Amino acid sequence: MTARLVGDLSPLPAAGFRSHGLWFWAAMGFMVIEGAGFALACAAYIYLMNGAREWPLDGVAPDLGWGTAMAVLLVASLVPNALMSRASRRRLAGPTQLWAGVVFVLNTLALVVRGFEFLHLNTRWDANAYGSIVWALILLHTVHLLTDFIDTCFVTLLLFTHPIDTERFSDVDDDSVYWGFVVACWLPIYLLIYWAPRWAP
C-alpha cells in the first residue's frame, strides 16, 4: 500500500472560539467534574436534612442578607460577563478590556461579600452535621470564586500588558463561560443554605 495526497491543511486558521478550540473543552471537562461534585454535595445536604429530627440542628438558619446580596450580585454580573464574551468574540480590544475590568471588579466584590457570608452563617463546621455540610457547600463554592478570581485577574492583566491576539480573545471568552458556571452553581446552593432551613418542616 502506498500513500495518496488528498488535501492541504495549511490554509486553515490557527485559532478558534468556543467548541472550535481545545481550551473550551478543558473548561467543559472541569465543569462536568465540578458540577458532579456540587450536585453530590447538595445531595449529601438533602440526605442529612431528611434524616434529621429538626433542621437546622440545634441552631438558627443563616442570616438572609449577605447570601441574597451575593445571589443578586452574581446574577447581575452575567450582563457585563455576556458583554465581555461578545466583545472578545468580535475581537474588539477596547470593549473587551473594559468589560473584563468590570467583571474583575464584580468578582472581587463577590469575594468581599462571601467574607461577610461566613460571619453570618450562624453555625460552625464542628458544631454538628448541619454546620459541617453548610460549611462544605459554601467552601466548595468559594474555591470556585477564588479560581475564577485568579483566572479573571490574570486574563485582564494580560489584556493591558501584552498584545491582544486571537488566542487571547479566546481565553477571555472561555473565562466568561466559566464565570457563568460559577454563577449557575451558586443558585441551588443559595437555596439550600439559606432557604431550605426556613422551609424544612
Add this chain to the structure above:
Amino acid sequence: MTGVAEARALTALDVDGEQALARTWATPRGLWGFLTTVDAKEIGKRYVVTGLAFLALGGVLALVMRTQLARPESGLISPDRYNQIFSMHGTTMMFLFAVPIMEAMGLYLTPLMVGSRTMAFPRLNAFSYWIYLAGGVMLYVAYLLNIAPEAGWTAYVPLSGPEYSAGKRTDIWAQMVTFTEVAGLAAAVSMATTILKMRAPGMSLARLPLFMWSMLTTSFMVMLAMPAVMLATSFLISDRLIGTHFYNEAEGGSNLLYQHLFWFFGHPEVYIIFLPGLGMVSEITATFCRRSVFGYPVMVLSLLSTGFLAFGLWVHHMFATGLPHLGDSFYTAASMTIALPAGVQIFCWIATLWDGKPRFATPLLFVVGFVITFVAGGLSGVMLASVPLDLQVHDTYFVVAHFHYVLIGGAVFPLLGGIYYWFPKVTGRMPDEVAGKWSFWLIFLGFHLTFFPMHILGLRGMPRRVYTYGADMGWADLNLLSTLGAYLLASGLLVYLLNLVVAARRGWPAGPNPWNAGGLEWATSSPPPPHNFGATPVVEGREPLWLPGEFPVMHGLDVEHREVLLTTIADGKPDIREGSPGPSIWPLLSALAVSLLFIGSIFDEWFLVWAAIPVMLCLIGWFWPKSSHSKLVKAPDDKIPGALA
C-alpha cells in the same frame, strides 16, 4: 525479517521532512528530558510500567495473604499486619493498578488511534502521571513506616472514623485516594478532548475505533464518578482532622451517607475498569479474525448504555444495610438490566469469531479467556443482584470470588491481551509466541484454581477479611487449593512479564503492522516517531488500512512548530490547526506543590492554606502566556471559527 523492519510507514514523509518533524517534537535527552517530557507515548509507557509495578506489589501482598490462609490457624502474620495487607492489596489493585493502567493504555494509544500528533493537553498528562506516582509512593512509604491503611479498600465508617481508627493510617488512605483521583480526572479530560476534537480528517464518530468509544465513555464516567469518592474521603478526613460530623451519628451525621457516596463512585469504578478492556477485546478480535467486529452500532450503544446504567445500581452494595423494599426491587432490577448490554457484546464477539478466520495467537487466547471468565463472573453477579441470596453470602468469599472473576476476567485478561497486542507498536519488537501461550495457560488455569474454590468457601460460610480460621471449619482443603492456584497464577504473570522484558531487547523486529491490523496506529512506524505521523492520515472507513487502493493523506501541518489538527466533533472535518506545548518542568513542579499540600494537610490542616501559595505560583508559571501560534505560523486571521462578525 530485515525487510519487515525496514518497511516504510504509510504516513512517513521524505527523509528531510521526517527529520525536521522529529526535531520539532523531540524530548530533550537525559534527566532534564525525563522530567520535562510531554510526549504522550513516553508518559503512557511510564504509566503502564508503573501500573505493572503496582500490580506486582499488590500481587505479592495477595500471595502473602494466600500463604497465610493456606492452612488453618497459621501464625505467619499477625491480625494487625493482615488488616494492613488486605487493605493495601485492595487499594493498590483498584486505585494504583486497575484504573491508572487502563487510562495509561488510553494515553499511549489515543493519539495513534485517532491519527493525531499528540494529546489535547500534553502537560496535563504529565501532571497526571507525576501526581499518580506521588500518591502511590506515599502509600508504600506509609506501609514501610507501619502506618498503612487498615480499614479495607472501602474504609467504611465508623471503622475508619476517628473513634475506631486512631493515628494516621486512614488519613494516608484518604489522601492517597485524592492523589489518584486527581490524576485520573486530569487524564480523563485530556483523553475525552483528544477523542472528540483531534481525530484524523474523515474519522466521523461512526468510524471511531471501538477502543476509542470505550475510552470516551470511560472518560465521562470518570468525570462523573470520581468526584463522589473525593467528596466521601474529604468528608472522612475532615471528620478525623478538624472535627466535622458528616458521619457522626451522635451529631446528626450518617454512616450510610459515606456508603452512598463511596458506592456512587465504587460501582461505576468497576465499569471504568472494564469498559476499556471491552474496547481492547474488540480491537484484538477484529484483527485476529480478519473482519470488522460484528454489529458495530450495537457495540457502541452497549458501551454507552453500560456507562449510563452503571450509575443506577450502586445501592446493590448496600442490600445488607436494610433498605426499603421498593429500593431493593429497583436496584435488583437495575443490576440485572446491566447484564443485557454486556451479553449483547459477548454475542457480537462470538459472531465475529464465527464469521471470521480466527488465528488463535496469544492476544486472542486472552480474549477467549476473558469471555469464559467474564461470563462466569457475570452470572455470579446476577445471583448477587438477588437480595435473598446476597444477604446469605454478604461479606463472604463468594463475593471475593465474584469480583475477582469480573475484574480479572473482565479487565485484566483483556489488558494482558492488549499489552501483548500493542507491544510491537510500542517497542518495535515481537514478543515470543511460545512464551506468550505458556503465560496465557498458566494465568488462565492458575486464575480459576485460585478463585473458583472461593465460591464454595463463601457458600460454606467463610467470611472475607479474616486473617485465619479454625481447623474444625472444613475450609482447609479448598484454601490450600486456592493458594496453589495463586502461585500458578503468579508464575504465569512472571512468564508473561519476562517474555516482554526479553522481547524488548532481543525480539524480532516488528515493522509497522506485524498483525496486518486495520487501525490507524499501524499506519506509522514501530515504535512511532515523536510526531506520530509525518503526513496526516485521512480516514475513509472503520478499518482504514484494510481498504483497497492507496492510503489517503493530507499535508500542510507546520513542520517547524508543534502543531495539531482539530476537527469537527461529529464528522471529523478539518477545522483549525492549533499550537501544542513543548517540554516543561511546570507539570512536575505543580505535582510536587500539590503533593506538599495533600500530604502536609494530613498532619496540619493549615497546609491547605499555606501550601496553596506554591500551587498557585506553579500554575501561574504553567499558564504563563506563550507567543501567538497564529502569528508564528502566519496562519490566515480573517475567517476564525466561532468568532462573531
